[in-house]
Amino acid sequence: MFDSVTIVGVGLISGSFSLALKDLGLVKNVVGISRTEASAKKAIELGLIDETLPLKEAVAKSDLVYVAIPVDSTVTVIREIMDLVSEKQIVADAGSTKHALCTAMANHPMRKRFVATHPMWGTEYSGPEAAVHDAFKGRSCVICERAKSDKDAAETMENIYRQLGMNIVYMNADAHDLHAAYVSHISHITSFALANTVLEKEKEEDAIFELAGGGFESTVRLAKSSPAMWAPVFMQNRDNVLDVLNEHISQLRKFKSCLEKENYAYLWELMEKANKIKKIIK
């Protein structure tokens, strides 16, 4: 049981994390840090946090500081927090990229109090209103460079995530960023691009709305995601994302070529190959 936890960012991930800690009775008091007063107020209203304080005071009273903000701000903010913490406190992040952060933290004197985590859960919504109870359940949480964290710090975070119903997976930061490009970042890019395709081509919004039962909704869902959260992810992980994106464009060109040449056999073969994803994703 923590006396006090600080969440930096009061949105989808941090807010849902706070709700989970409260629901499990793992924390007495949650302090929220937000860039805007409106979000902080909303987070208090919604019961995500109990109070808001300046960062320094918040860190001073907290056993755990949990950072879930856009990844382009994470390095600066985590460093600021790490400069403040003692050997008894824990700092963890929930960001979608890990290489830049882990590299930046590598030589920090308090590196061992930091645990690099990425709970693989999310929705297309953002802000305090997006936080939900029972998030994270049944999903995986990646922990990077576990050996660089103090054992008690890593174990505390693992125990929390396990109590949230998550399965812990260990990776180094580079492997994390590579795999995340494949199974998360590219899905977001294709979804954003699909939304733009349809918005560009289909001028009859009523038709989109009325006919959207045909598979469009699930494919385009992620296109509602926040640019503030995702643009920095794509940029920080650009080499991996570009690599997968190039492959994806080349896979789409194969479909294009089948249709152009009316090569029915190859079209069928491409689709049968894609069906193999059934074995992996139930």
Next chain:
Amino acid sequence: MFDSVTIVGVGLISGSFSLALKDLGLVKNVVGISRTEASAKKAIELGLIDETLPLKEAVAKSDLVYVAIPVDSTVTVIREIMDLVSEKQIVADAGSTKHALCTAMANHPMRKRFVATHPMWGTEYSGPEAAVHDAFKGRSCVICERAKSDKDAAETMENIYRQLGMNIVYMNADAHDLHAAYVSHISHITSFALANTVLEKEKEEDAIFELAGGGFESTVRLAKSSPAMWAPVFMQNRDNVLDVLNEHISQLRKFKSCLEKENYAYLWELMEKANKIKKIIK
């Protein structure tokens, strides 16, 4: 209340249609026509159909013949059925393309007994086991060339779909195929291509499985769809699908270019533009 309805095809759509008719008490007996004995047997076991008969006998005893099979077989099968029906019977299809079928039926002497319909509902599964209760609800059903159908035939189909909870939308066949390419067919192609991308690049199947919480599942869901059902759709609607596919590749290239040039502002702009889909898809 129909004494007897024949469903041609005993899969996802026809099976769910039959279950809905039965659940609503709209039919006494459902005859199923299947290419394979195994599917027919399964459909009886699952209560989708009451019996199976040769097509001629099935049509002879049915008030309504409902065809939901791959669109490359639909024209031939519907023509065969239309050659058998009387002025009192109704024939309807549920196919994902309409131009080829409506053109082929245009001069058939019984054209007026045919109603071209496309209920915009589906899942990535196929076969009798894929049929579910309460399908179709809350979705739209497109009816094409309504004026070419007898009023009683069109009204009967509309009433059934309304009782299923569907919203009726009218379009000509060309408009249907164009809109279907935008909001359904392209989603399937991107999903198939995404599955192939990830299967090609990500050799660690465990990583896909473990990390798939990050948006991948919903984007790749449609890649599990049946080639037998979808390859003919893409091929019959190839001009429209190619047009949207070209646009989609060009939209993906914009993301690629942003990342290559580290053009953060334009990346943000593309994502904000995509966010506009929120206004259309809730």
